Amino acid sequence: MEIKDNTFARQFETEVKEGLVSVEYSFQEKKIFLTKINTPESFDDEEFISNFLKNIMEIAIERKLKVVPILPKIVVFFKKNPVYKELLPPGIRL
Template sequence: MIIKNNEFSRQFETTVDGQLLTVEYSFQEKKIFLSRVNIPEQFEGSETMSDFLKQILLVAEEKKWKVVPIHPKVAAFFRKNPVYRELLPPGIKI
């Protein structure tokens, strides 16, 4: 899966089966706030959604950003995948 960081729209993007998937973000003090998930219904809760979030978190890890999961789907991903909790800033509990 190839993702694009669309800095102008402040969202990560990928296309799967001709469908656009996006995760909107804001950025402040080396923290990325994942605030909105726009995923077509057929990908809800799927491996595709999980893979997309993993790719976004890989970018955050490479850039040494901390991740604040604002959107409930992102928070749920962190709960199901505790290996990524090291990306949470101090004081954020999921």
């Protein structure tokens, strides 16, 4: 999966045959806040979204960032993938 960090639009992007899938973010200090997932209307591949989020977590690890999940769908991702809970800032409980 090829992920582009579109810093101008503040989102991670990847292409699927239906169009563009993106996860919007904002930065504050050494934290990245994941705020929204955008998908084409006809796209509902939850496994793809999960893999996309896993790739974003790897980017956060490389950049030494803490991840703050704002969107409930991303909170669910963290609950299903406890290996990434170390990316949560201190004080964040899911």
